[in-house]
């Protein structure tokens with residue numbers, strides 16, 4: 415079990431090019447399952463490789479359990495083999511000429527463990543990773559998922575304080591990926607190992623992580639629990655990167671946006687360039703119009719197996735159409751071309767200023783009064799939003 419601190423770490427591969435990692439700081443707590451999430455090329459793997467000691471930092475410091483692994487200013491660098499950090503890559507890099515059992519045993523031999531202990535540990539790992547019966551097979555005789563489990567067994571046998579996983583599930587098919595996710599969660603709970611997991615798959619991150627670090631273009635955008643990231647995105651990039659279908663983003667200065675905010679109990683005068691984000695699942699359609707609802711037309715209804723995506727256009731005078739996406743798990747009673755009236759749950763609304771930073775909402779005086787009375791708090795008004803506006 416270990417904690418890791420990254421202090422302003424940077425990596426510049428090529429002089430004159432933007433850094434691959436730019437002054438990233440984060441605290442990875444003992445026993446955390448930290449997912450580093452972001453689009454391709456944002457610097458995720460570079461961070462992992464720097465923690466592992468496979469890449470030198472250009473600047474900054476890495477500390478694990480109070481032990482400095484890297485400090486550029488002081489010229490300190492602990493080599494990879496002395497860091498007690500396990501690393502599993504996307505390609506499992508098993509020794510092709512060794513059986514499963516020999517692959518798992520390999521590191522223990524190098525460590526000089528007596529044969530009896532090695533045998534015991536290998537047997538334990540085989541049970542733990544559910545690869546019984548495969549001990550004598552060679553990697554080429556295994557499926558992708560089985561190879562992945564052997565790679566994990568080989569790393570876990572070394573009892574690393576920190577386990578680094580670089581997209582280890584990306585080569586697996588959807589159903590295997592699902593069962594391996596469950597397995598990783600189980601292993602994390604059983605071993606209590608601190609895990610740092612790199613992925614560009616937001617669902618993988620949301621389902622596995624205790625903490626998510628969202629990266630873009632080498633910089634850390636936000637770090638928090640999966641709920642934090644989804645419910646309180648720190649900026650427009652995070653709001654748009656997390657969520658499928660993506661959040662609807664409309665100008666907060668438009669009449670429909672003003673109406674929707676008013677209907678949700680927010681009283682806002684917004685500055686130029688402010689955007690209103692509306693999570694698709696927070697849109698609510700009804701046949702009855704109210705003074706605050708926004709008229710819309712249903713453009714399309716797309717079934718996705720147990721859920722539906724409904725595409726809408728706001729009925730308004732503006733020349734450019736305002737299209738929105740709504741998702742629901744209730745079979746829709748709408749037909750294409752139907753007129754409906756739109757409201758949006760207050761917890762599904764997010765405001766971002768022209769710089770893309772999250773902006774707190776202001777309540778209307780009426781809603782603010784409600785907020786002080788426990789009896790009248792609307793059930794769909796999440797705790798997060800209460801914190802936001804207070």
Ligand SMILES: Nc1ncnc2c1ncn2[C@@H]1O[C@H](COP(=O)(O)OP(=O)(O)OP(=O)(O)O)[C@@H](O)[C@H]1O
Nearest residue numbers: 427428434452453454455456457458459460461614
């Ligand atoms: N050895 C290298 N030499 C030069 N540039 C590199 C090297 N490794 C990575 N880069 C560049 O650094 C940036 C970050 O790469 P990195 O592999 O860390 O991103 P990533 O987020 O893990 O991407 P992916 O999800 O595609 O694996 C990219 O622009 C990449 O081209």
